[in-house]
Amino acid sequence: MTAKTLFEKVWEQHEVVPETVDTPAVLYIDLHLVHEVTSPQAFAVLRSNGLKVRRPDRTLATMDHSTPTDPDEVFGRVPIKVESAARQVNELEKNCREFGVELFGLGSDRRGIVHVIGPELGATQPGKTIVCGDSHTATHGAFGALAFGIGTTEVGHVLATQCLLQRRPKTLAINVHGELQQGVTAKDLILAIIGKIGVSGGTGHVIEYRGPAIEALSMDERMTVCNMSIEAGARAGMIAPDETTYRYLKGRHFSPQGADWDRAVERWRTLRSDPGAKFDREIDIDASALEPMITYGTHPGMVVPISGIVPSPANDPVHAKSLAYMGLTGGEQLEGKPINVVFIGSCTNARLSDLELAARVIKGRKVARGVRMLVVPGSQQVKREAEARGLAKVFTDAGAEWRESGCSMCIGMNGDVVAKGEYAVSTSNRNFEGRQGPGARTLLASPATAAAAAITGKITDPRTFLSELKSVVHS
Amino acid sequence: MEPIRTLESRTAVLPFTNIDTDQIIPARFLTTTTKEGLGQRAFADWRYDAAGALKPDFALNKPEAQGCAILVAGRNFGCGSSREHAPWALLDYGFRAVISTEIADIFRNNSLKNGLLPIVIDEEPHRWLLQNPGANVRIDLESRTVKLPTGVIVEFPVERFARYCLLNGIDELGFLLQKNDAVTRYEQAHA
Numbered sequence: 012m013t014a015k016t017l018f019e020k021v022w023e024q025h026e027v028v029p030e031t032v033d034t035p036a037v038l039y040i041d042l043h044l045v046h047e048v049t050s051p052q053a054f055a056v057l058r059s060n061g062l063k064v065r066r067p068d069r070t071l072a073t074m075d076h077s078t079p080t081d082p083d084e085v086f087g088r089v090p091i092k093v094e095s096a097a098r099q100v101n102e103l104e105k106n107c108r109e110f111g112v113e114l115f116g117l118g119s120d121r122r123g124i125v126h127v128i129g130p131e132l133g134a135t136q137p138g139k140t141i142v143c144g145d146s147h148t149a150t151h152g153a154f155g156a157l158a159f160g161i162g163t164t165e166v167g168h169v170l171a172t173q174c175l176l177q178r179r180p181k182t183l184a185i186n187v188h189g190e191l192q193q194g195v196t197a198k199d200l201i202l203a204i205i206g207k208i209g210v211s212g213g214t215g216h217v218i219e220y221r222g223p224a225i226e227a228l229s230m231d232e233r234m235t236v237c238n239m240s241i242e243a244g245a246r247a248g249m250i251a252p253d254e255t256t257y258r259y260l261k262g263r264h265f266s267p268q269g270a271d272w273d274r275a276v277e278r279w280r281t282l283r284s285d286p287g288a289k290f291d292r293e294i295d296i297d298a299s300a301l302e303p304m305i306t307y308g309t310h311p312g313m314v315v316p317i318s319g320i321v322p323s324p325a326n327d328p329v330h331a332k333s334l335a336y337m338g339l340t341g342g343e344q345l346e347g348k349p350i351n352v353v354f355i356g357s358c359t360n361a362r363l364s365d366l367e368l369a370a371r372v373i374k375g376r377k378v379a380r381g382v383r384m385l386v387v388p389g390s391q392q393v394k395r396e397a398e399a400r401g402l403a404k405v406f407t408d409a410g411a412e413w414r415e416s417g418c419s420m421c422i423g424m425n426g427d428v429v430a431k432g433e434y435a436v437s438t439s440n441r442n443f444e445g446r447q448g449p450g451a452r453t454l455l456a457s458p459a460t461a462a463a464a465a466i467t468g469k470i471t472d473p474r475t476f477l478s479e480l481k482s483v484v485h486s
Numbered sequence: 487m488e489p490i491r492t493l494e495s496r497t498a499v500l501p502f503t504n505i506d507t508d509q510i511i512p513a514r515f516l517t518t519t520t521k522e523g524l525g526q527r528a529f530a531d532w533r534y535d536a537a538g539a540l541k542p543d544f545a546l547n548k549p550e551a552q553g554c555a556i557l558v559a560g561r562n563f564g565c566g567s568s569r570e571h572a573p574w575a576l577l578d579y580g581f582r583a584v585i586s587t588e589i590a591d592i593f594r595n596n597s598l599k600n601g602l603l604p605i606v607i608d609e610e611p612h613r614w615l616l617q618n619p620g621a622n623v624r625i626d627l628e629s630r631t632v633k634l635p636t637g638v639i640v641e642f643p644v645e646r647f648a649r650y651c652l653l654n655g656i657d658e659l660g661f662l663l664q665k666n667d668a669v670t671r672y673e674q675a676h677a
Contacts, residue, residue, distance in 0.1 A: 027672040028665060034647045037665050039672055049569065051519035056659070065669075077517045095517035102519045146568040146592060162570035162596035164658075172662045174669055178645060180591075210504055211562040211588055244565060246591050310504050310565075329502050329560065424513040431536070443508040443566060445531045 014285035016182050017251050018217045021157040021282065025140045027174055035176040041139040043169045044125045045072040045112065047103040048424075049144030053167035054106040064110040065173045071134060072107050073115040074100055075124045076145075077425050080387050080414035084426075085117055092426050110170070121264075123390020123416040126150040126358035130234065131392055133263025137252035137279040142169055147358045147440065148247075149240040153233035154260070155252035155282045157217070160241065181291035183216040183245065184284075187224035189299030194474035196368070197232035198360055198438065198457035200224070201239045202304035202314045204296060210312040213245025216291065219284060220250050224298035230259040231364040238359045239440050242311040251283040303473055305345060306442045306455040309333040313442075317460065317472050320344055336444055337452050338432070345470050352435035353384040353411075353465040354447070355458055357421035360438035361389030365458045366397050369438075370405040372462035372476045377409050379468030384411035385427065387419040411465070423448040436464040487601050489655035492626050493582050495555035498546055499619035505559050506566035507593060511575040513567075524571055525578030550620050555582040558615045562586070564593025564604075573597040583625055585632065587612045598648040599658065607632060611640045627653060 015023075022038070030036035043066075050072070057064070064070055077096035083089045091097035100117060107114035115122040121132065126147050129135040137155035142148060144166045151158035161175065168175055185204060191197075205212075218240050220233075228236065233250050240248030257276055260266045267275040302316035313333065315322070323341020324330055334341065355361065355369050366388060378384045386406045388394040394416055397403050403413045420427040421439035423446065429435040431450030438461050439446075442453035456464075459473035466476070515527040532544050540547045557576065563586040564572060573596045576584070583603035594604040603625060611634060615621060624633040627649060633639050651658055 027668050032646065033650070035645070037662065037668065039669070039676075048516050052521055052570075055520075060659075062663075076513075093517060099517055099519060144568060144570075146566065148568075160568035160592055162568055162573075162592060162599065164570060164596065164599040168659055168662055171659060172665070172669060173673075174662055174665065176647065176658055176662060210565055211590070214562070214588065214591055241566075241592075244562070244590060310506065312504075329504075332502070422513045424516055441506075441508065441566060443506045445512050446508050449512070449531055449536070 014288040016284040016288045016290060017155060017219055017249055017282055018157060018182050021138055021140065022179060024138065030179060035178045037174050038140060038177045040142050040169050040173055040175060041069060042129070042134055042141045043070045044129055044141065044143035044148070045070060045166070046076055046125050046143070046145065047074040047078070047099040048076040049163050050106065050166055051099065051102045052163050053170055054110065056167040057110070057170055062171045064112060064170045067111040067113070069173060070112045070170070071115070071129070072103060072112050073122050073125050073128055074103055074117060075416070076418045076422060078117060078417045079426050080417045080419045081426070082415050085415045087118070096425060120391050123392065124358045124361065124418055126238065127362060127389035127393065130154065130230070131263070131390055133260055133266035136260065136266070136275070137256060138282050142175065146241040147238050149245070150234050150238040150358055152237040152240065152247050152249040153230060154256055155249060155279065157247055157249065159246040180246065181216045183213055183218045184290040184293040185218055185220050185296060186293060187220060187222040187296045187298050189297045190224055190227060191298045191301065194459060194477040195301050195303055196457040196459060197228055197235040199301055199304040200298060201236045202306065202311065202455065203301050205239060205243045205311050206304070206314040207296065208243050208294060210242060210310050211244040213240060213243040216245050218243070218245045218248040219290070220248060221284070225250055226253065229364060230255060231362040234362065235359055239311065242440055252279045303457060303460050305460060305470060306453070307337065307339055307345060309336055309442055309444050311440065311442060311455060314455070315345065317346055317470065346472060348470045349434070349468060350436050350454070350464050350470060351382060351433035352429050353382060353461050354420040354435055354437040354439065355461050356385070356387030356389070356419050357439035358389065359440040360458050361387060361393065363393050363396050365438065366393070366402050369458040369462040370402040372459055372473060373409045373411070373466065374405050376466045378411055378465045382465055382468045384409070384465045385414065385420055386411050387414045388416050390416045420447050422446065423451070429453070436461045436470065487655050487657060490601055490603070490652045491628055492624065493555060493603065494622065494624040495582070496553070496620050496622050497556045497558045497585070497615060498551040498554040499616055500545055500557065500559045501616045503560035504562045504565055507564055507569050507572040508566055510564065510572040511569065516569060516571055521574045523578065524575035525580065528575040528579040545619070553580070555580060556585060556623055556625070557581045557583070558585045560586065561588045563589050565590040568592045568596070570596045570600070573600045573602045577602050585612070585615060598645070598652065601652060603627065605632060605642045607640050607642050611638060
């Protein structure tokens with residue numbers, strides 16, 4: 012038998028019709044996650060063609076992108092301020108009712124960012140094919156699922172047929188050796204990877220992250236890594252499931268129970284790349300050599316170690332345009348640069364361990380004068396747990412705002428925005444021009460780095476604060 | 487969808503690499519439930535100032551760029567979010583094709599499904615196009631070629647099935663629905 016990669020195994024198990032020269036494969040989709048922004052036009056296509064949702068039982072909907080994070084708006088005490096967002100919320104409620112799709116709506120205690128609740132509810136499982144009209148669907152690959160973002164036309168295809176037409180992508184192995192040093196997080200690792208291979212380095216490929224540094228990561232950390240695969244151009248990133256994965260999934264709402272659980276784990280254990288399996292490309296990274304990372308430009312590949320300087324390549328007008336937008340100069344030191352906003356949130360870094368890490372840095376300290384700090388848990392469940400563990404109080408005592416879950420300031424389409432010209436140290440995934448609001452200047456970093464910046468009001472090496480701690484959280 | 491065989495137009499040029507979908511259509515305009523009218527918002531933060539007036543220096547606002555149906559852009563066009571609003575906005579604006587040396591995966595897929603041609607060509611002809619905004623270019627989907635006004639003809643790759651659908655105006659959903667029996671058999675075998 013030929014040695015196969017993890018990706019090949021999952022792909023081949025889902026071929027309804029294999030690809031030919033003339034036609035793409037018909038690929039079966041096990042789980043379709045739906046949200047309010049990229050689904051209305053797809054439901055409209057179903058309606059106009061008289062079609063039903065083929066498998067409502069394989070479809071889960073929630074609302075996260077355009078929803079407010081202010082509790083009064085979320086729980087209906089005041090109207091949603093962004094009127095068009097309110098219409099989207101109503102539309103998704105109506106569509107889910109009409110087509111029989113389960114919805115974790117605005118008032119639900121299971122609502123949250125779609126890529127946070129899928130895993131949290133145990134809907135995300137090894138070996139599944141998972142899609143969503145959102146590029147950060149790559150997150151679910153942390154469980155050994157093949158998970159990728161699709162457009163709205165394809166959302167319609169999956170709703171109607173539970174299938175997609177897909178050409179088989181290439182494979183890229185990223186072997187991460189060594190171990191991350193204290194204060195260096197999964198976020199720093201993925202930023203370093205994107206810096207190394209570039210924002211289109213993974214285009215046309217599915218990434219498999221492997222090696223000792225990956226195996227040592229918690230599920231929360233693995234999700235942070237896989238989440239940003241798309242920032243390297245790869246639609247999907249995967250990590251082989253192991254004991255860490257099974258421990259995380261056991262007993263969750265949609266996880267198999269009893270004898271089904273044992274059978275599932277037995278099946279999941281086969282989901283590893285075989286020894287000798289060939290990847291189209293392989294890249295090696297030494298985790299031990301990494302520092303906390305921070306972006307300085309307008310795409311995630313424009314990233315340096317926090318002690319670094321802003322690069323100044325000659326004759327690069329695009330780089331110059333980017334620095335002009337950021338208000339930075341080539342050769343400038345980043346550490347010590349004043350900032351205005353700190354955002355802890357998003358599908359990249361708003362799970363419980365992210366909040367724990369930020370809280371460890373913040374605890375007993377105050378947010379610097381003039382800095383706005385917004386902490387937005389990834390889901391209502393994360394919110395409840397963070398409140399139960401006293402993390403929310405750590406943030407509010409420090410002077411930070413503590414909100415209801417949602418995409419919030421990561422995408423600036425829900426009322427939470429960074430003002431023009433302001434610098435935001437953000438734990439999110441994109442530093443594109445205007446991403447956090449027109450004219451906003453985003454510096455992507457880990458929750459530890461973001462929290463450190465909140466305290467000092469400047470770009471700060473988080474190890475300054477973390478050295479006082481015995482260990483970084485690995486939950 | 488209308489069949490597409492050839493397209494001839496002058497080009498508008500945005501000579502930047504890594505133009506992401508947040509530039510093509512900023513997220514704050516995604517709170518819509520239809521596809522209509524997005525062209526007005528295409529490249530909104532590059533086209534308009536804070537007061538909503540057109541920025542005269544932006545390439546697409548120049549008189550010579552009006553009416554161009556082909557956009558030439560730098561490498562890795564359409565990276566970032568999966569929003570299909572990006573090709574919807576470009577089509578509604580009036581573009582029918584994008585030419586680059588590399589186009590992001592999800593954007594390319596979304597474009598093909600809406601009749602916006604994502605065309606990847608080699609660096610040399612691409613450099614020529616970047617340096618010659620307004621050039622009259624002819625795209626032939628049947629022969630998979632782009633003809634420059636210099637007479638140079640360059641080939642571009644396009645996935646065979648997507649090309650077949652575009653040439654014949656076929657909706658992929660119809661094709662998938664025809665696979666119903668195979669899907670049912672798959673579901674029974676994997677229940």
